[in-house]
Amino acid sequence: MVDLKHLVKKLSQFKILLASDIKQETINDIDENSLIQKIIELRNVAIENSSTENNNAKKLELLKNDDIERIIYSIKNEKLPRPIQSSIAGEFRSEVAGIEEKFSVDEKEIPKVTSIDDFTKYFKNRLEKIKRILDKKPSISFLNNIEEMQKNKYLSGREIAIVGIVSKKIITKNGNIMVELEDETDIAKVIFMNKQGMNTNLFKDAEKLVNDEVIGVKGKISNPFIIANEIMWPEPVIKLKKNFEDDFSVAFISDIHAGSKLFMEKNFQHMLKWINGKTDGNTEIAGKIKYIVIAGDIADGIGIYPNQDKDLQIQDIYQQYSLFFNMLESIPDYIHVFVMPGNHDATQRAEPQPPFDSTIIKDFKKTNVHIIQNPSYITMNGLEVLSYHGTSLDSVIAAIPGLTYSRPEIAMQELLKRRHLSPIYGGNIIVPGIKDNLVIDKTPDILHMGHIHKNGLVNYHGVKILNSGTWQAKTEFQIKQGHIPTPCKMPVFNSKTDRFTIIDFAIS
Ligand code: FE
Ligand code: ZN
Numbered sequence: 001m002v003d004l005k006h007l008v009k010k011l012s013q014f015k016i017l018l019a020s021d022i023k024q025e026t027i028n029d030i031d032e033n034s035l036i037q038k039i040i041e042l043r044n045v046a047i048e049n050s051s052t053e054n055n056n057a058k059k060l061e062l063l064k065n066d067d068i069e070r071i072i073y074s075i076k077n078e079k080l081p082r083p084i085q086s087s088i089a090g091e092f093r094s095e096v097a098g099i100e101e102k103f104s105v106d107e108k109e110i111p112k113v114t115s116i117d118d119f120t121k122y123f124k125n126r127l128e129k130i131k132r133i134l135d136k137k138p139s140i141s142f143l144n145n146i147e148e149m150q151k152n153k154y155l156s157g158r159e160i161a162i163v164g165i166v167s168k169k170i171i172t173k174n175g176n177i178m179v180e181l182e183d184e185t186d187i188a189k190v191i192f193m194n195k196q197g198m199n200t201n202l203f204k205d206a207e208k209l210v211n212d213e214v215i216g217v218k219g220k221i222s223n224p225f226i227i228a229n230e231i232m233w234p235e236p237v238i239k240l241k242k243n244f245e246d247d248f249s250v251a252f253i254s255d256i257h258a259g260s261k262l263f264m265e266k267n268f269q270h271m272l273k274w275i276n277g278k279t280d281g282n283t284e285i286a287g288k289i290k291y292i293v294i295a296g297d298i299a300d301g302i303g304i305y306p307n308q309d310k311d312l313q314i315q316d317i318y319q320q321y322s323l324f325f326n327m328l329e330s331i332p333d334y335i336h337v338f339v340m341p342g343n344h345d346a347t348q349r350a351e352p353q354p355p356f357d358s359t360i361i362k363d364f365k366k367t368n369v370h371i372i373q374n375p376s377y378i379t380m381n382g383l384e385v386l387s388y389h390g391t392s393l394d395s396v397i398a399a400i401p402g403l404t405y406s407r408p409e410i411a412m413q414e415l416l417k418r419r420h421l422s423p424i425y426g427g428n429i430i431v432p433g434i435k436d437n438l439v440i441d442k443t444p445d446i447l448h449m450g451h452i453h454k455n456g457l458v459n460y461h462g463v464k465i466l467n468s469g470t471w472q473a474k475t476e477f478q479i480k481q482g483h484i485p486t487p488c489k490m491p492v493f494n495s496k497t498d499r500f501t502i503i504d505f506a507i508s
Contacts, residue, residue, distance in 0.1 A: 092277020111433020254450020
């Protein structure tokens, strides 16, 4: 549910005002982010056209109830991506074979722990990077550090705003939430009141705070506490639709689990044939694929969980990878493939994970296949994609109320909001280097993950959040946990339509 006051405030950041005739009922059952995004999209279109047409752009600055109703109607009637249907096979001709590939992968140094001192440096770097993002928020000025409150002997009643790492969160005797916010100078005790009917959204937001995330808080000093009235997350500002020069597509894959009895090899092979235009049906989408990004859990591995050997088709780890690399041989040379590891894979388990080394790759060599780190920031003909396997999603789903395995994209949204791929330290294994390379300092066009084995897609502030599911059938373990995977559904993004099409290879 969208809170009208909150919406007014959010839109005012983009210089868009809402008329006083807007009713709460109008916006009751719409997602706030989709609404904001659509309003901004329309405003930008209006600005683009305003040089030739009348001044539509001006008119959109103040939105009335009618306008909002119209916008909500159009959001609700937007087409969702649909699986393609079989049609007559034509002769396959790749349209993108001739397009020049222009890609780059942001290679960061994989950190190594050298001393216990690195711990402090790691969190200091996380705080610095995220504070820089928060400092850009309009109309708010944070204290330089928490110590300033004491140094300047601020009295009770004074309004302040601070940034810090959540180092502790408890429920007090009175049912309020007390959070300790820490920086390198001091610790502040922040209270989120649990008052019925009053600022209940703030309390609900506070319930979602997790250890080690960096937030901004505005509140009133009530010594020795701060009574919070607002939480500020380093969430990205609205990302606008890009205009790409080339018409090309990117296919997204995760969690192949080669070597598992449950790896759906036939379906995967069918997909590879489809990419080559060698199947019945629509070859138009396949013909535009220029890139494939594979976000980890390439092989099933060995000894990843108790009694895994019973679930393995291939007991030898090297042969699991041979199966995978052999399959890649059939991908045409004009398609560039990026391969990163996940938590099942044979590389350093702690994140960031280095790329597979030569013991795994062996003599496989194809110049169009790129072996990269987890996570990686990949730019493809102007399209910016941040791919991460998604191991941290387990701890995030467990820690934040309301998140479930059935909607991985919402959990991913919480990560983007916090600008961190793995905010809860210790939730999964991280190497605390001098730099925190898991901070999302550049907002991508697409945030891509796997690990949950469930497809998901949501638009958050203009960033397309995608979980590309799996190629492994439902495991015994998942049945016990009540997880419902969605195998063999491959999302394909097209640069011109700005949309995903989900190609369903589940039945083949
Ligand atoms: Fe997996
Ligand atoms: Zn995984």
